[in-house]
Amino acid sequence: MISYDPKTSVHTGSRLKISVPMASLLGFFVLATVSWASILLDGDSGFSDLFDSGTWSNVWDFIGQLFGRGLDRTPAFLDLSSWREALRLSLDTLAMSVVAIGFAAIAVLLTFLPAARNVAFGELSGNRSLVGAAAFHVMRGVFVFTRGVPELLWAMLIVFVLSPGILPGALALGLHNYGLLGKLSAEVVEDIDPRPARALRAAGASNLQMLLYGVLPQVLPQFLTYMLYRWEVIIRTTIVVGFVAAGGLGREFRLSMSWFQYDKVMLLLMCYLLLVLGVDLIAAWLRRLAR
Amino acid sequence: MESSPRANFLEGRSLLTLVLVAAVGLSLVSVDWGGGLIHPGGMASAGRIFGSIFTPELSPNFLRIALDATWKTLTFAVAGVTLAVALGLPLGVVASGVLFREGRIRTISIVSARFLLAFLRSIHELVWAWLFVVAIGLSPMAAILALALPYSGILGRLYADFLNDVPQHPLAALRTSGASEFEVLAYGRVPMALPDMLSYTFYRFECGVRSAAILSFVGIQGLGYQIQLSLNDLIYDQVWTLMFFLVAVIVVSDVWSSFVRRNLTR
Numbered sequence: 344m345i346s347y348d349p350k351t352s353v354h355t356g357s358r359l360k361i362s363v364p365m366a367s368l369l370g371f372f373v374l375a376t377v378s379w380a381s382i383l384l385d386g387d388s389g390f391s392d393l394f395d396s397g398t399w400s401n402v403w404d405f406i407g408q409l410f411g412r413g414l415d416r417t418p419a420f421l422d423l424s425s426w427r428e429a430l431r432l433s434l435d436t437l438a439m440s441v442v443a444i445g446f447a448a449i450a451v452l453l454t455f456l457p458a459a460r461n462v463a464f465g466e467l468s469g470n471r472s473l474v475g476a477a478a479f480h481v482m483r484g485v486f487v488f489t490r491g492v493p494e495l496l497w498a499m500l501i502v503f504v505l506s507p508g509i510l511p512g513a514l515a516l517g518l519h520n521y522g523l524l525g526k527l528s529a530e531v532v533e534d535i536d537p538r539p540a541r542a543l544r545a546a547g548a549s550n551l552q553m554l555l556y557g558v559l560p561q562v563l564p565q566f567l568t569y570m571l572y573r574w575e576v577i578i579r580t581t582i583v584v585g586f587v588a589a590g591g592l593g594r595e596f597r598l599s600m601s602w603f604q605y606d607k608v609m610l611l612l613m614c615y616l617l618l619v620l621g622v623d624l625i626a627a628w629l630r631r632l633a634r
Numbered sequence: 635m636e637s638s639p640r641a642n643f644l645e646g647r648s649l650l651t652l653v654l655v656a657a658v659g660l661s662l663v664s665v666d667w668g669g670g671l672i673h674p675g676g677m678a679s680a681g682r683i684f685g686s687i688f689t690p691e692l693s694p695n696f697l698r699i700a701l702d703a704t705w706k707t708l709t710f711a712v713a714g715v716t717l718a719v720a721l722g723l724p725l726g727v728v729a730s731g732v733l734f735r736e737g738r739i740r741t742i743s744i745v746s747a748r749f750l751l752a753f754l755r756s757i758h759e760l761v762w763a764w765l766f767v768v769a770i771g772l773s774p775m776a777a778i779l780a781l782a783l784p785y786s787g788i789l790g791r792l793y794a795d796f797l798n799d800v801p802q803h804p805l806a807a808l809r810t811s812g813a814s815e816f817e818v819l820a821y822g823r824v825p826m827a828l829p830d831m832l833s834y835t836f837y838r839f840e841c842g843v844r845s846a847a848i849l850s851f852v853g854i855q856g857l858g859y860q861i862q863l864s865l866n867d868l869i870y871d872q873v874w875t876l877m878f879f880l881v882a883v884i885v886v887s888d889v890w891s892s893f894v895r896r897n898l899t900r
Contacts, residue, residue: 363897364832367890371839375716378709382774389773402769438661445658491881495760495848496858499865503683504676510665567650583760586851600764612757619756632650 408605418606425610429595433614436591439509439516440578440622446517448570451524456554458482458525459532467540467553482525490522494580498588507589515584520573527569528562535561567633571626578622582615592618686870690878699860700879707856708883710774710849711842714781718842719835721786725751726793732819748791755787763849777854781845785838792834796827833898836891843887847880857883 382388392398411418419425456462463479465471498515505511540557548556585593592611599607673679727733729747734740763780770776797819805822813821850858857880864872 364829364894367836367894368832371712371836375712378712379716381705381709382713382778385774387773389771389775392770392773393775398770401771405765405769435664438664441657441661442665445661487885488881491844491884492877493844493848493858493880495851496861496877496880499862500683504673504680506673506676508665513665579756579758583758583848586760596761600768612761615761616753616756629650629653632646632653634646 405605408603409609411606411609414606418609419604420606420610420613425607429592429610429614432592432595432611433618435509436581436585436593436618437578437622439513439585439591440574440581442509442513443516443520443577443581444570444574446513447520447524447573448566450517450521451528451566454482454485455525455528455532456558458486458529460529461533461535461537462558467537467544467558483529486522486525486529488522489518490520490526492519494519494584495587498584502588507594509588509590512581512584512588512590512593515588516577516580520577524566524569524573528566531562531565531569532558564633568630571629575619575623575626578619683870683873687874689871690875691869691871692875696872696875700857700876703855703857703860703876704879704883707846707850707858707880708843710777710781710854710856711839711846711887713774713778714846715785715835715839715842717778717782718785718789718838721782722751722789722793725786726790727797727819729790730794730797732797732823733815735815748794751787751790751794753787755784755791757784759784759845760848760851763854764852767852767854772853774854777846777849777856780849781842785842789835789838793827793831796830796834797823800826829898833895836894836898840884840887840891843884847884 383390407413411420419429457475457478460479461467463475465475494515497518498512501511501515505514535558539561540553543553543557581591582593582596585591586597587593592615596608596611596615599605599611725747728743729751731740731744734743759780762783763776766776766780770779800823804826805818808818808822847857850856850860850862853859857876861873861876861880864870864876
């Protein structure tokens, strides 16, 4: 923490640095007030329903049905064959998440370099070029666009082209995470220590050699951390992408919801939670391996 | 970091590489690459969809619809995040265990709060939204609650970590001058953890805008809902207009939040 010194603040502008978060905070409070006001004053906000006994009896009904109340057969989450089917779908979903992060990782590894400021503007390699600057803006634009569009919307677009299944879901997840990982990875490269690369350059290394021995060793561990973190997020999102891409747990979830088979919804939610937990554990194990 | 010149083959990073390559390989095998991967006529519709990028619908009427949907999405995001902070802060304080110095109550409260937070954040907001729509009906409240629950799980967990990770010496100084654990929290931990907490909350706000847009999938008003309507009618020009609005509102919140974060954590 830098201590506040009124004498130097004029020159360094640190007075500004203190007031920016305050102004943003104030702005956020105003935005929050306006938002809540516009929602609550809209009439059909559903806020008053929260204090209505009818709503609550609905809620309890729904929860009861989730746990299989009033069913004339064995609830799905107590039935062995339903479990077997659901676990098979879980494996599909797991495969979707791995393919997704695989696609994103390969694409990022192929394209992160021009998006880093220090590479694009020649601070590392020592030669500036217009091509580098143009590639920088193009790649950053691609990253912004691909991550700006949520996974679900990518999936909705992709199923117009690809047949439903694991692949369109994985592609949609991969595209969104490509933009995210691309931005994060480029920022990692911007923060590296330039000295190894410069030393290599001084010793006559080619651009490729600088990349292999000066840049990659520094950035790969951080890349891996980000990828594992995104994988944990992706596994939570697979179910959502499955709603439209018709792969894995998401499709079954959607069907069971539309047929009011809430006991099956419960089973799928259990599998989903198991998957999330499992992936968190595997990612933690892989992180330990990387250390 | 020490590195032995010749590590065993199945150890650490070599094993990691092997696992990663095998995982991606196995998953690629499990995808059905056979015929029928692309719809009959899929390429044609791809051409139509992506050709429309350059001819977005810009009539004043439609722009008004798009603006209205953007505003709705933004208000849901802001309302959801504020509610998430309100829920996540007390849960985070309990989960950090800073209110008690030791004892069984401390362990029980930490474990149960952390378990609750993990459960809340494990389920994706869209799944929450669907459950809420069935339970309490199709209304803005369903969207706000669906955003607030998983986000409070994420925020609460991080608040707990931030509150735990503050430097310990100032806290010890407060304790020796007779402060209770609550006073240590209020005058020691919170002021020190606040920049990190605020900065992460702003980051979640940025994510919230994105999430609010897709909550529309279950029928809640907003950008995603309009996109779905236009997609169903195969009016791709409108889809891209709405997409640009979506990317714009996300980029603006992204820039705002990273600006705030840069200023907070420096």
